[in-house]
Amino acid sequence: MYASTLSSEHAKYTDKLSAKIIAKEQCSEIEIPKVIRVLNDYRDLKPEDINSNHILKSSHASKWNNDFKFSADKILIDKRLAKWNKIYKGSSIEKQYSFIEPRFFIEEKVEDRILGSVGNAIVYMVRCIYGKPISISVKWGSRQNTYSTEWKEFANCDKYRICIDIPKPHDLDRILEYAAKLAEPFEFVRMDFYLSPDKIYFSEYTFTPAGGQVSFPGNVNLERELGDKWL
DSSP: OTGGGOOHHHHHHHSHHHHHHHHHHHOTTSBOOOEEEEOSSTTOOOGGGOOTTEEEEESSSSSOEEETTTOOOHHHHHHHHHHHOSSOGGGGTSGGGGGOOOOEEEEEOOOBTTTBSSSOOOEEEEEEETTEEEEEEEEETTEEEEEOTTOOBOOOOGGGSOSSOOOOOTTHHHHHHHHHHHHTTOSEEEEEEEEOSSOEEEEEEESSGGGGSOSSTTOHHHHHHHHHTTO
16 A cells, blocks of 8 residues: 555655745745744643634644634643644554654744635645646635646535635646645655735645545545546
8 A cells, every 4th residue: 555655754744844844945936834933842832822823733743733713722722732742643544644753833824815814724735646736626624626737626516515616726837836846756645735815835745635535525436537547
């Protein structure tokens, strides 16, 4: 399996702090969300760190984040950080995480191109095989739309689709260019981005989307069609 071939070499791209440095080195044109502060350890959160315009993230895991806009109780956050201060549990199936030591940092939120400063930015996810973009999924919360690289939407069950209009980005060509440049060293990677009104921000490298489970809910044909491009 592909996941079993992932190694410590992939870990430095998976680590959300080191990935920012690597992405900027590989693609100098891309914007990087501002890191406000890296915590010294999981006990280092200070009352003045809690700011609704910022988000607390783990560098070593998937979805271990705390949005201060919705969760600002320091006692509860401290308990959460203590619980997260370990090797990510998903490392049994996502091996790249097993090489990353726990770290936490505070990041400035990106102003979303469509939603504005709501703190819940839409993610543009470009799947690449051998450095070539093959599809773009746009995710907001638990819903996503998936498009070809020409921005033709693939069929999807309505209950999984985003309930607002997602226009074709005016800088789609640049998004695909950046994705290809960052993905070039890898057999497969999903390159994730945020879009502000006039900029493209790097989000992360994702080597095992959904932990290797279903990526396109409600569309098994698309799962097969895009999977065939990898064979």
